[in-house]
Amino acid sequence: xxxxxxxxxxxxxxxxxxxxxxxxxxxxxxxxxxxxxxxxxxxxxxxxxxxxxxxxxxxxxxxxxxxxxxxxxxxxxxxxxxxxxxxxxxxxxxxxxxxxxxxxxxxxxxxxxxxxxxxxxxxxxxxxxxxxxxxxxxxxxxxxxxxxxxxxxxxxxxxxxxxxxxxxxxxxxxxxxxxxxxxxxxxxxxxxxxxxxxxx
Numbered sequence: 001x002x003x004x005x006x007x008x009x010x011x012x013x014x015x016x017x018x019x020x021x022x023x024x025x026x027x028x029x030x031x032x033x034x035x036x037x038x039x040x041x042x043x044x045x046x047x048x049x050x051x052x053x054x055x056x057x058x059x060x061x062x063x064x065x066x067x068x069x070x071x072x073x074x075x076x077x078x079x080x081x082x083x084x085x086x087x088x089x090x091x092x093x094x095x096x097x098x099x100x101x102x103x104x105x106x107x108x109x110x111x112x113x114x115x116x117x118x119x120x121x122x123x124x125x126x127x128x129x130x131x132x133x134x135x136x137x138x139x140x141x142x143x144x145x146x147x148x149x150x151x152x153x154x155x156x157x158x159x160x161x162x163x164x165x166x167x168x169x170x171x172x173x174x175x176x177x178x179x180x181x182x183x184x185x186x187x188x189x190x191x192x193x194x195x196x197x198x199x200x
Contacts, residue, residue, distance in 0.1 A: 021053075024061060042079065066125070074112040074131060081117050084125035084143065089115055091131045118153070122172060127162075138197075140168045154185060154197045169195055 008025035011017055015033040024043030029035065033051040041047065042061035050068040053059065057071045060079035067085045071077070074091040093113050098104055113131040117123070121135045124143030135141060136153035145162040156165045156174060167175040167187055175187030175195070183199040 030067075048085070060119075074114040075117070076114065077117045078119045078121075080120045082122040083117075084123060084127070086126045087123050087129070088127075089129045089131070091115070093131060120170065121151075123147075138168065138170050140172055153199050167197075170197075 009023045010028040011023070012029060012031040014031040015029045017023065017029060017035045018037040020037035021035045022040045023029070024041060024045065026044040027041055027047065029047040030049045032049055033047050035041065035053045036055040038055040039053045039057045041053065041059045042063065044061055045059060045063045045065070047053070047065050048067040048069070051065050052070045054071060054073045056073045057075050059077045060081070062079055063077055063081045065083045069083050069086065070088045072089055072091040075089045091112050092110060094111065096105060099109060115129060115131045116134045118135060118137045120138040123129065123135065123141040124145065126143055127141050127145045127147065129135070129147045133147055133150050135147065135151045136155065138154050139151040140156045141147055141151060141162060142156065142158035145158055146160040147157065148161040151157050151162070154168050156168045157163060158165045167178050167185060169175055169189040169192055171189065171191050173189050173191050175189055178185060178187035185197040185199065187195060189195050
């Protein structure tokens, strides 16, 4: 049985949510989105037009996923994450349509490599996240970037491949006058003033 209620979530009539998907209270799923069976989406999320959420993908609460994002099996998104339009997550480090002897691959031939996006992180439009990485707490991935390795908490990365470009406040502004002592980062934010950020 499909695990959502019209009283607690909104699913556009042109969206497809398969039986067995779990949708949290207050979540909105817009037109042409497709949520596969065994996917989990938490409470108070916004799933934009044309988003694809494959089976066994786990999405936390208060997550905003913009139009035409692709989340494939192996992806876990923690609470409070922003994912911009047309972001693509991959899940296979050795992609082929056929086996070495030329046969079409089946599900048993795929090796899923997991990806984790941690609490409060943001991923800009048209970014590609290569599987096997962790995007850290409150990290910010710039638009159009290709993420090929882990992104540390509270860091800004840009480019292809994405590289470190500075430290970021929880409000997403770049920090200046940054000092780092053990697991504590101290910097100046133009919005928040002086902030102390505690790394995991």
